[in-house]
Amino acid sequence: MNTAVAPETEAPTEVPAATPEHTRTGMSKASLKQAYIDNLFYIQGRFREVATPHDLYMAAAFTVRDRMLDRWVKSAQVYKTSHARTVCYLSAEYLLGPHLANNLVNLGISEVARRAGEELDLDFEAILEEEEEPGLGNGGLGRLAACYMDSLATVQIPAIGYGIRYEFGIFDQDIQNGWQVERSDTWLRNGNPWEIPRPKISFPVRYGGHTEHSRDQAGRSRVRWVADMVVSGVAFDTPVLGYGVGNVNLLRLWKAEAPESFDFQVFNVGDYYGAVHAKIEAETISKVLYPNDEPEAGKELRLKQQYFFVSCSIQDMIRLHLNTVGPLETFHEKFVAQLNDTHPAIAVAELMRLLMDDHAMPWDAAWDITRNTFCYTNHTLLPEALETWSVALFERLLPRHLEIIYEINRRFLDTVRVRYLGDEARVARMSLIDETGGRRIRMAHLAVVGSRAVNGVAALHSELIKTTILKDFYEMSPERFHNVTNGVTPRRFIVVSNPRLAELITEFCGHDRWIRDLDCLRDLEEHAEDPALQARWREVKTAAKQDLALWLSQHGGVVLDPQTMMFDIQAKRMHEYKRQHLNVLHIIRVYQRLKQNPNLGMVPRAFIFGGKAAPGYYMAKLMIKLINSVAEVINNDPQVNGFIRVAFMADFNVKNGQRLYPAADLSEQISLAGKEASGTGNMKFSMNGALTVGTLDGANIEIRDEVGAENFFLFGMTAEEVRRKQAEGYRPWDYYHGDDELRSDIDLVTSGLFSHGDTNLFRPLADHLINQDPFMVLADYRAYLNCQDRISEVYDRPAEWDRMSILNVARMGKFSSDRSIRDYAERIWGIEPKPIGI
Numbered sequence: 001m002n003t004a005v006a007p008e009t010e011a012p013t014e015v016p017a018a019t020p021e022h023t024r025t026g027m028s029k030a031s032l033k034q035a036y037i038d039n040l041f042y043i044q045g046r047f048r049e050v051a052t053p054h055d056l057y058m059a060a061a062f063t064v065r066d067r068m069l070d071r072w073v074k075s076a077q078v079y080k081t082s083h084a085r086t087v088c089y090l091s092a093e094y095l096l097g098p099h100l101a102n103n104l105v106n107l108g109i110s111e112v113a114r115r116a117g118e119e120l121d122l123d124f125e126a127i128l129e130e131e132e133e134p135g136l137g138n139g140g141l142g143r144l145a146a147c148y149m150d151s152l153a154t155v156q157i158p159a160i161g162y163g164i165r166y167e168f169g170i171f172d173q174d175i176q177n178g179w180q181v182e183r184s185d186t187w188l189r190n191g192n193p194w195e196i197p198r199p200k201i202s203f204p205v206r207y208g209g210h211t212e213h214s215r216d217q218a219g220r221s222r223v224r225w226v227a228d229m230v231v232s233g234v235a236f237d238t239p240v241l242g243y244g245v246g247n248v249n250l251l252r253l254w255k256a257e258a259p260e261s262f263d264f265q266v267f268n269v270g271d272y273y274g275a276v277h278a279k280i281e282a283e284t285i286s287k288v289l290y291p292n293d294e295p296e297a298g299k300e301l302r303l304k305q306q307y308f309f310v311s312c313s314i315q316d317m318i319r320l321h322l323n324t325v326g327p328l329e330t331f332h333e334k335f336v337a338q339l340n341d342t343h344p345a346i347a348v349a350e351l352m353r354l355l356m357d358d359h360a361m362p363w364d365a366a367w368d369i370t371r372n373t374f375c376y377t378n379h380t381l382l383p384e385a386l387e388t389w390s391v392a393l394f395e396r397l398l399p400r401h402l403e404i405i406y407e408i409n410r411r412f413l414d415t416v417r418v419r420y421l422g423d424e425a426r427v428a429r430m431s432l433i434d435e436t437g438g439r440r441i442r443m444a445h446l447a448v449v450g451s452r453a454v455n456g457v458a459a460l461h462s463e464l465i466k467t468t469i470l471k472d473f474y475e476m477s478p479e480r481f482h483n484v485t486n487g488v489t490p491r492r493f494i495v496v497s498n499p500r501l502a503e504l505i506t507e508f509c510g511h512d513r514w515i516r517d518l519d520c521l522r523d524l525e526e527h528a529e530d531p532a533l534q535a536r537w538r539e540v541k542t543a544a545k546q547d548l549a550l551w552l553s554q555h556g557g558v559v560l561d562p563q564t565m566m567f568d569i570q571a572k573r574m575h576e577y578k579r580q581h582l583n584v585l586h587i588i589r590v591y592q593r594l595k596q597n598p599n600l601g602m603v604p605r606a607f608i609f610g611g612k613a614a615p616g617y618y619m620a621k622l623m624i625k626l627i628n629s630v631a632e633v634i635n636n637d638p639q640v641n642g643f644i645r646v647a648f649m650a651d652f653n654v655k656n657g658q659r660l661y662p663a664a665d666l667s668e669q670i671s672l673a674g675k676e677a678s679g680t681g682n683m684k685f686s687m688n689g690a691l692t693v694g695t696l697d698g699a700n701i702e703i704r705d706e707v708g709a710e711n712f713f714l715f716g717m718t719a720e721e722v723r724r725k726q727a728e729g730y731r732p733w734d735y736y737h738g739d740d741e742l743r744s745d746i747d748l749v750t751s752g753l754f755s756h757g758d759t760n761l762f763r764p765l766a767d768h769l770i771n772q773d774p775f776m777v778l779a780d781y782r783a784y785l786n787c788q789d790r791i792s793e794v795y796d797r798p799a800e801w802d803r804m805s806i807l808n809v810a811r812m813g814k815f816s817s818d819r820s821i822r823d824y825a826e827r828i829w830g831i832e833p834k835p836i837g838i
């Protein structure tokens with residue numbers, strides 16, 4: 001059954017509806033106008049003349065939300081009555097980005113809404129700009145969850161995304177004197193029109209205390225957990241509409257509150273401050289997102305957050321199941337729960353606890369259900385990013401879960417012993433408890449043992465998992481290991497962020513099917529050498545560069561020339577493994593070449609960076625300072641600034657990313673091979689016609705396979721070469737001493753040129769490179785430079801560049817998150833689409 005709507009070009013037009021439309025659901029221009037005026041008046045309580053920009057935005061948001069609600073209710077009804085198997089995506093992070101433009105696209109009413117806005121004399125762009133984005137994530141992992149929510153709805157898979165409604169999302173980044181300064185993100189300050197609070201959907205979540213073991217009348221062992229703290233998790237629901245379909249899924253985020261009764265109890269005995277304190281302590285749990293891109297070792301609040309949202313979510317799933325399908329014995333037939341990294345891995349113990357302690361199920365039955373419910377996605381190989389929690393903290397916070405984990409471990413290790421007789425070293429390696437040093441719980445092991453399937457996020461990553469961090473588990477049950485290469489949603493990352501490109505693609509493909517079937521972009525291939533398309537392609541790119549240049553000049557003051565300059569962009573979290581400093585060394589080399597030969601005749605380049613550093617990550621913050629310091633010198637040096645300029649875009653988030661991707665000529669994906677699990681920025685840039693300079697890391701490998709090696713600028717060591725070099729003993733100082741240009745570039749960093757004479761400021765960075773260089777910047781430096789020279793040569797041949805750019809876009813079908821979700825649905829979840837018509 002094809003339930004997709006007609007393409008947007010055929011979407012409701014200005015033809016008056018035959019029967020009068022409802023102002024809350026009608027899609028005609030007249031209905032939208034009336035709805036907007038009504039919402040401004042009846043919801044915001046304003047008439048046009050006194051409305052603030054925020055009022056104007058809220059009225060638009062409610063107008064759009066109304067149009068999603070009937071589809072939402074219909075979806076919920078169909079899912080419920082058909083007992084549809086449902087995916088529950090458990091993720092501590094959702095980096096959603098602004099909703100309004102995206103929902104307009106998915107409803108198919110962007111154009112008609114724009115025209116309605118014009119007739120109401122509204123500044124459509126200003127309204128879109130007004131939206132505060134929910135930044136409930138750190139980076140790739142959180143953004144992936146958001147892309148997957150869009151695709152789940154679009155490919156019509158019944159799904160619930162569960163997470164935390166952080167009051168403060170990822171910090172806003174300011175740049176002051178070249179340094180990152182963090183400001184708290186107050187995204188809820190003016191209200192959030194997209195969410196619906198559900199005060200009646202609330203669950204108690206307990207912490208601390210002790211357990212009591214007994215036997216019931218039938219002689220079965222029973223456990224009672226007597227906790228010493230309880231908070232309530234309250235549901236806040238956001239509808240997630242698929243593109244061109246009637247399916248609306250649910251994003252359910254939990255807010256922590258003090259349970260009312262608890263409050264009064266304390267108050268009644270006269271301890272007013274105690275009651276207030278308890279309330280604050282409870283509400284702290286969903287207060288703030290941890291802004292780190294590695295796990296926060298030992299932070300009690302972080303573990304409380306994880307358990308908080310997991311417990312609410314599993315209780316909610318049990319409630320839904322008991323309300324619809326019935327006995328808990330079939331729980332795993334109704335639900336599959338995907339663990340987005342180990343942050344929700346405590347769910348394994350929580351489901352066991354609820355089934356056994358609250359629903360009196362015996363261990364084996366409970367384990368069978370649990371093991372068949374969960375699937376686990378790993379997102380990192382970095383050893384320091386593998387989450388562990390001290391047994392002592394667990395014992396204090398979650399004593400019952402610790403008992404369950406011990407029992408899971410005891411039973412699991414017995415099977416290991418039987419399988420590998422006498423191999424106690426293997427038993428120790430596979431244990432859920434790390435006994436080396438202080439005793440710690442290995443959350444990845446808990447996730448693997450408690451799951452039916454395990455997957456990595458790109459082909460290389462999934463292979464490396466099997467040979468490194470989860471080798472023993474792979475050897476024991478290879479059939480449970482999978483790969484699902486990440487993807488990104490083309491709705492947000494092409495249609496919303498690059499409407500000119502979207503229009504051009506539609507024109508040359510002759511259809512807009514590509515928006516929901518990205519493989520259709522292949523239809524562009526035959527036009528790759530067509531001068532007509534190439535000319536238009538270049539116009540679109542230049543226009544996007546103009547937009548970005550204008551924005552940057554207004555926010556930070558750097559002036560870039562979009563006509564002559566290649567826009568060379570690296571935008572992602574600041575991290576040594578991502579090697580922003582390798583990029584900086586190239587800039588310094590070009591700078592030195594220009595200083596030595598001002599008549600070099602090079603391709604002018606704008607080097608643009610964006611990315612946040614974890615607030616406590618000193619080296620990453622120093623890299624930001626270095627970029628800004630190099631920018632200051634170069635941008636103010638008239639001898640070179642006609643050829644090169646450097647810009648750091650402050651506050652790289654989803655909204656700002658949407659300004660960058662369309663404007664890039666060159667996308668920097670230069671992590672050390674074997675370190676970036678997948679990367680998804682690489683896909684967003686390439687989808688927007690940027691060519692990639694990249695290593696054979698993460699999904700870069702698959703991008704190169706798809707677009708063709710001749711359309712990708714490859715450099716650097718392979719993961720295997722990296723491994724070998726590390727095994728041989730890597731000596732960065734050999735590179736430093738063996739390459740005059742490299743030495744001179746690093747020496748310039750510490751010369752004081754970029755630090756007003758201070759030769760110490762960047763010393764830690766340079767010393768670290770020369771002495772340790774854990775991410776082998778020096779080993780890849782020369783290859784990177786040579787590759788950059790080739791890139792400049794090709795950029796000088798516009799027809800060739802344009803052809804490569806068109807082919808990149810044409811061959812990006814694989815990297816739609818729709819494909820990823822279909823992979824999960826078919827190969828891991830065993831779920832069929834449940835189409836809902838419009």
Ligand code: F58
Nearest residue numbers: 138140141293294295379676677678679
């Ligand atoms: C990222 N991980 C990977 N973690 O680094 C990236 O290669 C991959 O494309 C992406 O996941 C999606 O699979 C990532 O973003 C985090 O941000 C965590 C936040 C919480 C603490 C641990 C890291």
